[in-house]
Amino acid sequence: MPHFTLDGRTIPFEPGQTLMEAAMAAGVYIPHLCYHPDFEPHGSCKLCSVEVNGRICSACTFPAAENQEVISASEEVRHLRLRLTQMLFVEGNHLCPSCEASGSCELQATGYYLGMTDGHFSHFFPRREIDASHPEVLLDRDRCIFCALCVRASRDEGKNVFALSGRGIHTRLVVNSPSGKLGDTDLEATDRAAHICPVGAILVRGTAFRAPIGERKYDHRTIAQVALEEERPLVGRQHGQAED
Amino acid sequence: MPSDPIQTAALAVERYGNHLSSLLAILRQLQQSHHYVPRPAMEKVAERLAVPLAEVEAVTEFYSFLHSFPQGRYEIYFSNCIIDDLQGRETLQRRLCERLKMAVGTTRADGLVSVAETSCTGLCDQGPAILVNGHAIGSLTGEKIDRIADLIEQQICVEDWPAKWFRIEDRFERRDLLLTAAWQSGKALKSALRRGPEYVLEALSDSGLRGRGGAGFPTAKKWRFCREAAGEHYIVCNADEGEPGTFKDRVLLRHHADQLLEGMTLAAFVTDARRGFIYLRAEYAFLRAELEAAMRQRRRQGLLGRNICGLMDFHFDIEIVMGAGAYICGEESALLDSIEGRRGQPRNRPPYPVTAGLWGQPTVVNNVESFIAASLIVLNGGAWFAGVGTEKSKGTKLLSIGGDCRWPGIYEVPFGMTVTEIMILCGAGETLGVQVGGPSGTFIGPGEYDRRIAFEDLGTGGSFMVFGKERDMLEIVRNFTDFFAHESCGFCTPCRVGTSILVHLLDKLRNGWGTAGDILELERLGRVVRQGSHCGLGHTAANPLLDTLERFPDRYQAPLQEIDFSPGFDLDGELETARRLTDRFSAADHLTQE
Ligand SMILES: Cc1cc2nc3c(=O)[nH]c(=O)nc-3n(C[C@H](O)[C@H](O)[C@H](O)COP(=O)(O)O)c2cc1C
Ligand code: SF4
Ligand code: SF4
Ligand code: FES
Numbered sequence: 001m002p003h004f005t006l007d008g009r010t011i012p013f014e015p016g017q018t019l020m021e022a023a024m025a026a027g028v029y030i031p032h033l034c035y036h037p038d039f040e041p042h043g044s045c046k047l048c049s050v051e052v053n054g055r056i057c058s059a060c061t062f063p064a065a066e067n068q069e070v071i072s073a074s075e076e077v078r079h080l081r082l083r084l085t086q087m088l089f090v091e092g093n094h095l096c097p098s099c100e101a102s103g104s105c106e107l108q109a110t111g112y113y114l115g116m117t118d119g120h121f122s123h124f125f126p127r128r129e130i131d132a133s134h135p136e137v138l139l140d141r142d143r144c145i146f147c148a149l150c151v152r153a154s155r156d157e158g159k160n161v162f163a164l165s166g167r168g169i170h171t172r173l174v175v176n177s178p179s180g181k182l183g184d185t186d187l188e189a190t191d192r193a194a195h196i197c198p199v200g201a202i203l204v205r206g207t208a209f210r211a212p213i214g215e216r217k218y219d220h221r222t223i224a225q226v227a228l229e230e231e232r233p234l235v236g237r238q239h240g241q242a243e244d
Numbered sequence: 245m246p247s248d249p250i251q252t253a254a255l256a257v258e259r260y261g262n263h264l265s266s267l268l269a270i271l272r273q274l275q276q277s278h279h280y281v282p283r284p285a286m287e288k289v290a291e292r293l294a295v296p297l298a299e300v301e302a303v304t305e306f307y308s309f310l311h312s313f314p315q316g317r318y319e320i321y322f323s324n325c326i327i328d329d330l331q332g333r334e335t336l337q338r339r340l341c342e343r344l345k346m347a348v349g350t351t352r353a354d355g356l357v358s359v360a361e362t363s364c365t366g367l368c369d370q371g372p373a374i375l376v377n378g379h380a381i382g383s384l385t386g387e388k389i390d391r392i393a394d395l396i397e398q399q400i401c402v403e404d405w406p407a408k409w410f411r412i413e414d415r416f417e418r419r420d421l422l423l424t425a426a427w428q429s430g431k432a433l434k435s436a437l438r439r440g441p442e443y444v445l446e447a448l449s450d451s452g453l454r455g456r457g458g459a460g461f462p463t464a465k466k467w468r469f470c471r472e473a474a475g476e477h478y479i480v481c482n483a484d485e486g487e488p489g490t491f492k493d494r495v496l497l498r499h500h501a502d503q504l505l506e507g508m509t510l511a512a513f514v515t516d517a518r519r520g521f522i523y524l525r526a527e528y529a530f531l532r533a534e535l536e537a538a539m540r541q542r543r544r545q546g547l548l549g550r551n552i553c554g555l556m557d558f559h560f561d562i563e564i565v566m567g568a569g570a571y572i573c574g575e576e577s578a579l580l581d582s583i584e585g586r587r588g589q590p591r592n593r594p595p596y597p598v599t600a601g602l603w604g605q606p607t608v609v610n611n612v613e614s615f616i617a618a619s620l621i622v623l624n625g626g627a628w629f630a631g632v633g634t635e636k637s638k639g640t641k642l643l644s645i646g647g648d649c650r651w652p653g654i655y656e657v658p659f660g661m662t663v664t665e666i667m668i669l670c671g672a673g674e675t676l677g678v679q680v681g682g683p684s685g686t687f688i689g690p691g692e693y694d695r696r697i698a699f700e701d702l703g704t705g706g707s708f709m710v711f712g713k714e715r716d717m718l719e720i721v722r723n724f725t726d727f728f729a730h731e732s733c734g735f736c737t738p739c740r741v742g743t744s745i746l747v748h749l750l751d752k753l754r755n756g757w758g759t760a761g762d763i764l765e766l767e768r769l770g771r772v773v774r775q776g777s778h779c780g781l782g783h784t785a786a787n788p789l790l791d792t793l794e795r796f797p798d799r800y801q802a803p804l805q806e807i808d809f810s811p812g813f814d815l816d817g818e819l820e821t822a823r824r825l826t827d828r829f830s831a832a833d834h835l836t837q838e
Contacts, residue, residue, distance in 0.1 A: 041592070043736075044735050044736050044737070045737055046737050046777075046778070049776055056775045056776060061592040063594065080772055083738075083769070083776075084737050084738060084772075087737055087738070087742060088737060088741070090741070090745075091741045121745050122748060145737075146734070146740075160296040162298065163296065163298035163301070163302045165298070165301055165305045165306070166305045166306070166734065167587075167732070167733055168729060168731070168743075168744075169729065169734065169741065169744045170734070171734035174298050174302060175298060176296045176298035176299075177297070178283065178297065
């Protein structure tokens with residue numbers, strides 16, 4: 001089997017696999033927010049940045065190849081990921097203590113994983129609209145990090161409920177209905193799109209605080225452990241190969 | 245056009261076709277007819293093209309010249325390129341808004357007029373410039389502004405404004421290889437047909453031609469890779485020219501359109517393509533009619549369309565696709581998405597366009613100047629071209645020179661010419677520095693003017709901006725950084741958020757609140773944006789900042805506070821709302837910031 005090295009370790013890969021897929025399969029965690037093994041890679045959050053033969057690339061989209069020397073654990077790469085995470089925090093309004101996703105939020109867990117102790121940058125305090133029009137699902141745009149997971153999940157379900165609109169720092173999540181309201185779409189609480197959000201932007205009503213503090217997803221396990229336990233088994237049947 | 249947006253939408257769909265790739269043209273039509281894209285019209289378009297409404301909304305909100313909220317019946321954009329700024333853009337813009345009794349960046353309450361800023365419109369050799377309902381007017385003065393305000397108040401149709409205002413001047417200040425070569429329509433093409441595709445590829449390879457859009461990829465290789473890739477082939481001319489300070493393609497499109505079309509046809513011959521596209525930036529709409537006339541002429545001559553040169557199996561035609569105000573659409577993969585009717589968002593690579601471009605098929609994307617050079621190379625042979633230039637940069641380069649010099653305009657210079665030589669040619673006096681290759685290029689100071697224009701030294705797509713000694717460097721850097729923040733597509737975190745933070749920090753310095761810590765922060769953050777971004781825009785967005793931090797550290801030190809830290813916001817300013825609400829305006833209600 002062909003292979004590349006990652007932080008000195010030999011990682012085998014199958015032709016067509018990305019660096020992320022090969023690393024995951026080999027049990028190596030690379031931080032990620034917009035990647036999920038069930039969906040087509042997007043490559044926008046840049047948390048999975050690694051150094052490949054001296055250049056920074058996104059592990060989730062970059063194809064694995066022979067003779068690649070990949071560095072993921074250097075101080076430089078960690079600093080880059082830390083700053084990106086801080087950017088995501090200050091760009092939106094993340095008031096963790098009052099967020100019902102706290103403890104099971106991937107952004108927050110990534111912050112812990114990277115040793116983030118402050119926002120570092122000045123907060124943007126953007127004004128973003130909350131959409132409470134849906135009886136079962138709440139959309140709090142303050143926490144959206146534009147990973148487009150909901151967009152992809154809903155597209156794959158054939159409903160196309162979400163899209164990313166605007167551009168630059170004015171990028172915003174929009175909803176596919178004449179009124180622009182979630183309540184006027186055919187989104188159901190059982191849809192994958194209603195559960196895929198890595199932060200607390202799309203929340204299914206009535207499930208808040210079901211898991212008490214101390215028993216939430218990342219209370220006792222790091223995001224690295226959770227990802228390797230829960231996402232790694234999915235890597236074998238990744239997007240596009242599911243029907244094979 | 246009908247006054248009912250739904251009807252406009254339906255007619256536009258009929259006119260442009262009910263497929264996704266017509267979306268941009270349809271939305272442009274709606275914007276033109278109604279000065280925004282009304283939601284019911286979006287719904288109609290979504291229904292007819294069978295795309296989600298949210299996607300129609302997302303495309304509308306992506307492009308600077310499309311709006312989901314009403315703009316004025318006179319839509320005015322001031323070009324805020326630094327060169328326009330140095331020529332007094334801001335004063336003129338304020339003057340116009342005062343005359344019209346409105347605030348900058350708004351639509352007037354009666355809906356008559358809106359005034360906003362836009363990125364470089366490619367008229368810096370005759371700035372300050374504006375666009376009025378898509379029509380370009382350059383060389384603005386205070387009096388012209390006053391007359392414009394009057395014409396608007398009197399509701400005179402833009403078409404009836406003084407015709408001479410819309411005349412765009414083209415100044416060729418120096419001609420060389422390309423601009424002096426003899427030309428006869430169809431001659432290069434016929435010679436290629438006689439000798440075969442391999443001949444064309446060899447001539448290009450011998451010539452050493454590298455792409456003129458900035459990145460400098462060998463043109464022969466690009467065409468060959470595309471030729472060898474299986475599928476339906478496409479030829480795309482990148483006429484987006486969004487890099488601030490660049491206007492050489494504008495001039496080439498007008499004066500050398502026939503050579504461009506022939507170059508594209510040669511590429512079609514080599515790759516066996518049937519369809520070609522010229523992606524023309526919205527700011528250059530005034531060139532469209534002339535380009536179409538050139539295309540008609542060639543069709544009449546049998547050089548474009550079906551059975552080219554009488555051949556049974558050689559069909560190739562070209563369409564013009566209009567952009568809608570987005571610098572990022574110059575990036576080739578974003579450009580392809582834009583042609584396909586989507587937001588201009590750079591794709592993940594690999595694969596590259598030569599194997600998976602338009603609709604996933606092999607596609608050649610070249611700059612205007614590259615196609616023109618290619619057609620002349622086929623005509624005159626590779627050696628003709630390779631005899632000029634340097635080891636790794638053959639031939640000549642067109643420069644668009646603007647800023648503080650006596651003769652702004654187009655200069656064709658052999659690669660390898662030094663900056664000093666160019667400064668003499670264009671009549672530059674004492675300078676602070678020059679920005680070579682636009683904001684995404686390199687800023688150099690007088691100590692480096694012996695450097696050369698060449699891929700191995702100072703690469704450039706064609707922008708060359710001269711800054712006089714008295715100019716404020718922080719203003720220049722702020723302008724450039726803000727340009728990138730404004731033009732970021734917003735897809736990836738480092739560019740979307742990072743460029744905005746850079747602008748905040750630069751403002752903090754310019755406001756006199758900067759500290760040594762902020763300089764360090766700018767430098768580190770600049771590197772994060774450079775390293776971590778997804779595409780060329782983000783990779784180069786911090787160039788002006790990092791270049792000048794390295795070369796002019798004193799300009800950053802001068803306005804600093806002598807403390808290690810100072811907050812980035814105005815404490816007293818933050819209290820303004822509270823003061824207004826409580827009607828308290830005495831001295832005691834103000835804070836001084838230590
Ligand atoms: C942000 C960005 C903007 C660009 N704008 C242009 C442009 O306006 N015109 C152009 O020809 N190339 C532009 N390019 C380069 C193109 O992506 C591409 O390299 C070029 O069109 C290829 O043509 P060439 O090989 O003839 O240079 C841009 C690249 C980036 C990253
Ligand atoms: S709502 Fe959630 S899933 Fe959707 S883009 Fe925002 S952060 Fe991602
Ligand atoms: S670097 Fe900027 S322009 Fe390029 S993809 Fe990222 S956000 Fe978009
Ligand atoms: S996980 Fe790779 S860019 Fe987001």
